[in-house]
Amino acid sequence: MEKLLEEFSVGLFFWQTLLFGLLLFLMWKFAWKPILKAVNDREDGIKDALAAAEDAKKEMQNVTADSEKLLKEARAEREAMLKEAREIKDKIVADAKEQAQVEGDKLVKQAQATIESEKKAAVADIKAQVANLSIDIAEKVIKEELSDKKKQEKLVQDMLGDIELN
Amino acid sequence: MRKTFFTRFLLIAALFLGQFTFASETKEEADGHGKDLKTEIKEYIAHHLQDAHDFSLFSYTKENGEHKYVGFPLPVILWDNGLKVFSSSKFHHGETLAEVDGNYYKLYHSKIYKTDAEGTIHYDEDHHATNVKPLDFSITKNVVMIIVTGLLMLWLFTSLAKSYGKNNGIPTGAGRFFEPIVLYIRDDIARPNIGEKRYRKYMPFLLTIFFFIWFLNIFGLTPLGINVTGNIAITVSLAIMTFLITNFTGTKDYWMHQFDPLGKSLPWYGKIPLYIILVPIELLGLIIKPFSLLIRLYANMQAGHIVLMSLIGLMFIFKSWLGSPLSFGLAFAISLIEVLVALLQAYIFTMLSALYFGFASEEHEHDHEHEAEVAH
Numbered sequence: 337m338e339k340l341l342e343e344f345s346v347g348l349f350f351w352q353t354l355l356f357g358l359l360l361f362l363m364w365k366f367a368w369k370p371i372l373k374a375v376n377d378r379e380d381g382i383k384d385a386l387a388a389a390e391d392a393k394k395e396m397q398n399v400t401a402d403s404e405k406l407l408k409e410a411r412a413e414r415e416a417m418l419k420e421a422r423e424i425k426d427k428i429v430a431d432a433k434e435q436a437q438v439e440g441d442k443l444v445k446q447a448q449a450t451i452e453s454e455k456k457a458a459v460a461d462i463k464a465q466v467a468n469l470s471i472d473i474a475e476k477v478i479k480e481e482l483s484d485k486k487k488q489e490k491l492v493q494d495m496l497g498d499i500e501l502n
Numbered sequence: 503m504r505k506t507f508f509t510r511f512l513l514i515a516a517l518f519l520g521q522f523t524f525a526s527e528t529k530e531e532a533d534g535h536g537k538d539l540k541t542e543i544k545e546y547i548a549h550h551l552q553d554a555h556d557f558s559l560f561s562y563t564k565e566n567g568e569h570k571y572v573g574f575p576l577p578v579i580l581w582d583n584g585l586k587v588f589s590s591s592k593f594h595h596g597e598t599l600a601e602v603d604g605n606y607y608k609l610y611h612s613k614i615y616k617t618d619a620e621g622t623i624h625y626d627e628d629h630h631a632t633n634v635k636p637l638d639f640s641i642t643k644n645v646v647m648i649i650v651t652g653l654l655m656l657w658l659f660t661s662l663a664k665s666y667g668k669n670n671g672i673p674t675g676a677g678r679f680f681e682p683i684v685l686y687i688r689d690d691i692a693r694p695n696i697g698e699k700r701y702r703k704y705m706p707f708l709l710t711i712f713f714f715i716w717f718l719n720i721f722g723l724t725p726l727g728i729n730v731t732g733n734i735a736i737t738v739s740l741a742i743m744t745f746l747i748t749n750f751t752g753t754k755d756y757w758m759h760q761f762d763p764l765g766k767s768l769p770w771y772g773k774i775p776l777y778i779i780l781v782p783i784e785l786l787g788l789i790i791k792p793f794s795l796l797i798r799l800y801a802n803m804q805a806g807h808i809v810l811m812s813l814i815g816l817m818f819i820f821k822s823w824l825g826s827p828l829s830f831g832l833a834f835a836i837s838l839i840e841v842l843v844a845l846l847q848a849y850i851f852t853m854l855s856a857l858y859f860g861f862a863s864e865e866h867e868h869d870h871e872h873e874a875e876v877a878h
Binding site: 340342343346347349351352355356360363364366367368369372378416464 | 551553579630637638639640641642644645648649652655656659660662663664666667671672681684685688704705706707709710714733734735736738739741742743
């Protein structure tokens, strides 16, 4: 302790206190204040930038979600449209089939009716011709038969004979 | 933790050293003339540890036995019935008296004494000089180093501060090395110990004291023979500043804690017998805290210099193929450790100062919160 006290120099203590005080003041004013301010500013800048990046990320996520939603909707719409088209197609085909059936049936019936009437006309014609022919033949036969007296008499005889028999 | 490791290491190193010197002592005494060298080294170390009135880089002895010093003199400023200013070259490194205005001054063991014309020094029984010591405000070697360190710090950190403006808030050059240290002191010393709200006002002091001690410690490791932080006057001054700042920035809570440590937990009549002991202990603690600071820094730097110089001195004492390389290796290892100790002591001083500031500026927010709750 005594050695320490003897070593203690008042002059050095004086200079140290004075110079350190001066140094503290100068460093405070010209070094630490601007340095700490610059560092703080930079840190705030980094914080802001990070926050902005976070916001951008969120925004991006929202946008992605939105587009995803839109895509889903579009897909669903397309699906619905395709389904509808398929249904319409089926309906059209079925309708066409039905209509064709009806039309065909109608045509067949018409044809049948025509055939029937043609047939009837033909039969009537044949009938008339046969009758005319028969009359002609009968005329010719009768003319032949009634050409001489003998035969006429004989015919009358036959006919009378039939009547008697009846 | 780290600190105890280093002190332990130094202690062990010092113990080994003691054995070495003891062993060599007996050997040298047999030789007869070795003792001269030993006392010379001892005196050299003692001289080095003290402040000097001139800045001598090294000295050597000429063939004719004349001591030659290489360096430059410094101004001596004395207050002895008026201001006396003269160059320290008048002392011729203690070999001659300096005569100023009819007064004679003698440089004896790095201290200036007033003597008569013959330079007689009077001693008491303990071989202490009893001559009058005039008040010595000389610009000594340590003062020069303080100025050099101060200028260095100003130059380094103002250029760092300026580099922010030039380079978009990013440091350039040496600032790239020092900025992380500044940030470390802010984020790992000031913030956790003082608190987020109040740390800002202590930052300039903490930063200044850290770099001041660190730079001077590092200067102490150069071969220029500088020992500023190992000087008691320096550490006393630094510790007093911490003490003053601690107590001038102390809050009401801090002083309440000093004089009324138990608070509302005990009725006043119970406190009286306790406080007779407790309050003086608390007040003593105020003094002991900075005292431990100044002794720690002083002793660590002083011890480091003694160990290192003794090991270097051993090289000259051993003068053998085994001993000299061994002490060289040890000196090398110790100087590496001293580089760490230089940083560590600066860190500890700053850290503990921050801790004391933290105690002093603490406000017990829990109480306020509690009161607020009650008010609701």
